[in-house]
Structure formats: structure tokens, C-alpha cells
Amino acid sequence: MSPTGKLKLIDRVSAINWNRVEDEKDVEVWDRLVGNFWLPEKVPVSNDIQSWNTLSAAEKVMTTRVFTGLTLLDTIQGTVGAVSLIPDALTPHEEAVYTNIAFMESVHAKSYSSIFSTLISTKEIDEAFAWSEENPYLQKKAEIVLEYYRGDDPLKRKVASTMLESFLFYSGFYAPMYWSSRAKLTNTADLIRLIIRDEAVHGYYIGYKYQKGLQLVTEAEREELKAYTFDLLFELYENEVSYTESLYSELGLVEDVKAFLRYNANKALMNLGYEALFPKEDTDVNPAILASLSPNADENHDFFSGSGSSYVIGKAVETEDDDWDF
Amino acid sequence: MGSLVYFSSVSENTHRFVQRLGLEELGISVHRIPLRPADGFLTVDEPYVLVVPTYGGGNEGGSVPRQVRKFLNDEHNRSFIRGVIAAGNTNFGAAYCIAGDIIAAKCSVPYLYAFELLGTAEDVSRVRDGLGRFWQRQSQNSGLTRLSA
Numbered sequence: 001m002s003p004t005g006k007l008k009l010i011d012r013v014s015a016i017n018w019n020r021v022e023d024e025k026d027v028e029v030w031d032r033l034v035g036n037f038w039l040p041e042k043v044p045v046s047n048d049i050q051s052w053n054t055l056s057a058a059e060k061v062m063t064t065r066v067f068t069g070l071t072l073l074d075t076i077q078g079t080v081g082a083v084s085l086i087p088d089a090l091t092p093h094e095e096a097v098y099t100n101i102a103f104m105e106s107v108h109a110k111s112y113s114s115i116f117s118t119l120i121s122t123k124e125i126d127e128a129f130a131w132s133e134e135n136p137y138l139q140k141k142a143e144i145v146l147e148y149y150r151g152d153d154p155l156k157r158k159v160a161s162t163m164l165e166s167f168l169f170y171s172g173f174y175a176p177m178y179w180s181s182r183a184k185l186t187n188t189a190d191l192i193r194l195i196i197r198d199e200a201v202h203g204y205y206i207g208y209k210y211q212k213g214l215q216l217v218t219e220a221e222r223e224e225l226k227a228y229t230f231d232l233l234f235e236l237y238e239n240e241v242s243y244t245e246s247l248y249s250e251l252g253l254v255e256d257v258k259a260f261l262r263y264n265a266n267k268a269l270m271n272l273g274y275e276a277l278f279p280k281e282d283t284d285v286n287p288a289i290l291a292s293l294s295p296n297a298d299e300n301h302d303f304f305s306g307s308g309s310s311y312v313i314g315k316a317v318e319t320e321d322d323d324w325d326f
Numbered sequence: 327m328g329s330l331v332y333f334s335s336v337s338e339n340t341h342r343f344v345q346r347l348g349l350e351e352l353g354i355s356v357h358r359i360p361l362r363p364a365d366g367f368l369t370v371d372e373p374y375v376l377v378v379p380t381y382g383g384g385n386e387g388g389s390v391p392r393q394v395r396k397f398l399n400d401e402h403n404r405s406f407i408r409g410v411i412a413a414g415n416t417n418f419g420a421a422y423c424i425a426g427d428i429i430a431a432k433c434s435v436p437y438l439y440a441f442e443l444l445g446t447a448e449d450v451s452r453v454r455d456g457l458g459r460f461w462q463r464q465s466q467n468s469g470l471t472r473l474s475a
Contacts, residue, residue: 025337193419196419197419200382266446267415270339270444271443273444296416296421297416303409303436304460323392324395326398326401
């Protein structure tokens with residue numbers, strides 16, 4: 001804390017020079033984030049109004065609560081999380097990337113409001129927000145993450161942030177993927193897919209910076225941080241399971257969501273440079289959900305386990321890169 | 327026996343996956359495509375399977391790292407490619423592991439395997455076993471070709 005009692009952002013300000021880059025990953029990720037920029041106004045969520053009206057009351061309640069939970073997490077990440085990483089940045093370009101991440105999280109938070117205002121009555125929205133403020137698991141999830149953001153360990157902050165980007169959103173992301181797999185709320189799902197794409201770049205980048213940071217500490221500290229990461233994951237996972245039950249048990253989806261949680265927990269660990277924790281049999285995501293996330297994921301890209309007599313040669317793919325010579 | 331060529335950015339994700347394969351024990355040599363032009367240009371003189379990360383995005387092109395495009399633009403290098411394995415993230419939707427689709431189509435080689443991020447223990451053992459069998463079969467096939475010629 002600075003003497004004024006306000007959150008201290010950075011110790012010094014020097015003009016950022018993008019022609020002198022210390023870590024090329026900063027430029028690569030900046031370009032990727034800028035290339036992926038989008039706004040919710042571009043997605044015709046209003047085309048989902050008819051579809052929304054086909055949902056049962058319980059389905060509507062679940063979906064609305066999911067989106068209020070996601071709104072809370074994106075609000076944290078936009079106004080506290082990504083901003084809290086700025087003072088720890090090793091390069092000025094890293095600071096700039098965090099400002100981009102913070103802004104996009106605010107775009108995400110606003111997107112949920114645009115879904116709400118399009119599909120849902122004010123009364124239903126207010127009820128869902130009231131529920132989210134009283135749901136102990138959602139509040140606990142927010143508290144755990146906020147605690148690390150306010151703490152004084154830059155690397156633990158990055159772990160918490162990567163967990164949020166790569167793991168904690170997915171109990172919520174499940175719902176729109178579920179609807180999309182049943183050909184419902186497909187425009188809403190398109191919007192959420194844009195958020196999911198952004199979170200992948202955010203989790204990858206923050207996890208990468210965590211690993212860069214690990215190179216600067218002692219072996220003992222590295223061991224401690226690894227233990228801390230796994231402890232935090234277990235604590236968050238336990239809480240996510242309770243949160244999942246509070247959202248999905250009425251619709252009988254809890255086990256399906258839990259597999260999706262474990263699958264994403266593994267990916268969060270991998271983004272931090274650690275090996276996956278949950279074994280394959282615990283992370284087999286419902287194929288319909290996986291296909292809804294990525295239509296490319298259910299194709300047979302395992303030539304090795306087949307007979308070897310047939311394989312995918314690859315369909316012609318539009319390549320925009322002009323430096324292919326053949 | 328064939329070899330393996332891979333590219334990995336400074337994140338070293340793909341590098342770590344390749345290390346875990348332990349291919350040298352199987353007699354499969356491993357070559358890394360250099361990150362920067364100053365590190366030289368890789369020329370390969372034996373058949374290989376290419377392992378490539380997909381640069382995530384969807385709307386920006388650049389799914390295949392430019393270093394890999396440069397490597398494959400070389401006709402000599404390209405003549406030895408026998409298959410491709412791609413890494414990616416399902417979060418990128420239709421662009422998941424699309425570098426594998428692009429290279430398989432451009433080079434007319436099989437798309438052997440796709441995995442996410444660092445790859446799981448299961449991915450490692452499947453690819454390790456699969457590559458061993460793949461090269462065995464390739465050498466048997468080329469032996470047959472010679473016999474029948």
C-alpha cells in the first residue's frame with residue numbers, strides 16, 4: 001500500500017517501446033488478443049428469444065443463475081484480478097497485455113448483461129442476482145480468489161488468476177454448451193464461445209508468466225508453489241462440486257458437469273506448466289458437450305489407435321497466410 | 327527408423343511433450359525447428375513426423391507458426407514429411423488443432439494425432455507407442471516396395 005492508502009499500481013512509469021521487446025510472447029499474445037477483439041453487440045442474441053421461451057421454469061432459473069455467477073467472476077477478473085497483476089509485470093509490454101485482458105473481462109461481464117436484458121425479465125434477473133449474493137459456494141469462490149489477489153505473493157496471484165481463467169468459469173460455461181448441443185440458445189452459445197476463446201489466451205499467458213517467474217526463485221520456493229497450487233486446486237474443486245450441485249442437481253446434470261470441471265482443472269494445471277492431475281476416466285467429457293465446444297474435437301485424430309488402414313488426410317483448409325510457398 | 331521434427335515457442339509446451347515421449351530410446355531421432363532466424367535453418371535428410379502447436383485464435387490466420395511454414399516451404403524438407411501431430415486447445419472451437427488439418431492437407435500426409443496443451447500421460451503413451459509402430463510399418467512397406475521392384 002502506498003502512503004495514501006490507495007492500491008499502488010506501479011513503481012515507475014517509463015514509456016513503452018514496442019520496438020524493444022524483451023519477451024516476444026508479449027507481442028504474440030497482444031496481437032492475438034487484438035485480433036480476437038469482439039463486442040457483444042455483434043452477436044444476435046435476440047434470435048434466441050423464441051428458444052428461451054421453450055425452456056422450463058427450472059431450466060430458466062438454472063441458466064439465469066449460471067450467468068449471474070459468470071458475471072461476478074468476470075467482474076472480479078476485470079476490475080481486480082487482471083489489474084492486480086500489473087505491478088508484478090516483468091516488462092512494460094506485459095503490463096500492456098494485462099490492461100487488454102482487464103478490458104476484455106469487462107466486455108465479458110457486460111455481455112451477460114446484454115443476454116439478460118434480451119432474454120430475461122427484470123424480476124428474474126433481480127432474483128438471480130439475489131441468489132448469487134447468497135449462494136455460499138459462489139461467494140466462497142470469489143473470496144478465495146480475491147484473497148490471493150490482495151495478498152503479497154506475485155506468483156500465487158498468477159496461480160489464482162490462471163485457476164479463475166482456466167477452471168472456475170467452467171461450471172458456468174457448461175450450461176450454454178449444453179443448450180447448444182440441444183440446438184437451443186445457439187446465439188448465446190456463440191457469444192459464450194468468444195468468451196471461452198479469450199479465456200484460453202488469458203490462462204495460457206498468465207500461466208506462461210507464472211512459469212517465467214518460477215525460473216527466478218529457489219528450488220525450495222518452486223516446490224512450495226507447486227504444493228500450494230495443488231492445495232488450491234483441491235480447495236477450489238471441492239467448492240466447485242458444491243456449487244455445481246446447487247446449480248444443476250434439479251436437472252440431473254451434476255455428474256456430467258463434474259467431468260467437465262475435472263477436464264478443465266487439468267488444463268488449468270497444464271497452463272501453469274504442471275502435469276494433468278485427474279486420470280482420463282474422470283475427465284471424459286460428454287461428447288455432445290465437447291462437440292459443442294469444438295466441432296473439430298470429435299473427429300478421428302487418433303490414427304495410432306485405429307487399424308491403420310484409414311486416416312484423415314485433412315480437408316482443404318482456407319489459409320490466410322501468404323508466406324506458404326506451395 | 328524415421329525421425330521427429332517439432333516446433334515449440336518460448337512457452338516450451340510442445341518441447342516438454344516431445345521430451346516426455348523418450349523417442350531416442352526407440353531409435354527415433356528428434357530435431358527442433360529453431361525459434362529465431364539467428365539460430366540457423368533446420369534441414370532434415372530423413373523421413374519425419376512433424377509435431378506442431380496450433381497458434382490459437384480463429385480469425386487471424388497464423389495458426390501454423392511462421393517458423394514451421396518456413397521449414398515446410400523448403401522443398402527438400404517437405405519431401406520427407408510422413409505425418410503430422412498437432413497440439414491445441416478445444417477452447418478455440420473450430421480452430422482446435424487446425425495446424426494439423428492445414429499441414430495434412432497441404433502436404434498430403436496423414437493427420438496422426440491431436441492433443442491439448444502439454445498432453446496428458448495417456449497422450450504421451452499413445453503417441454510414443456503409435457510412432458514406434460508407425461515407423462516399423464513404414465520400414466516394412468518400403469522393404470516390400472524394394473522387393474517387388
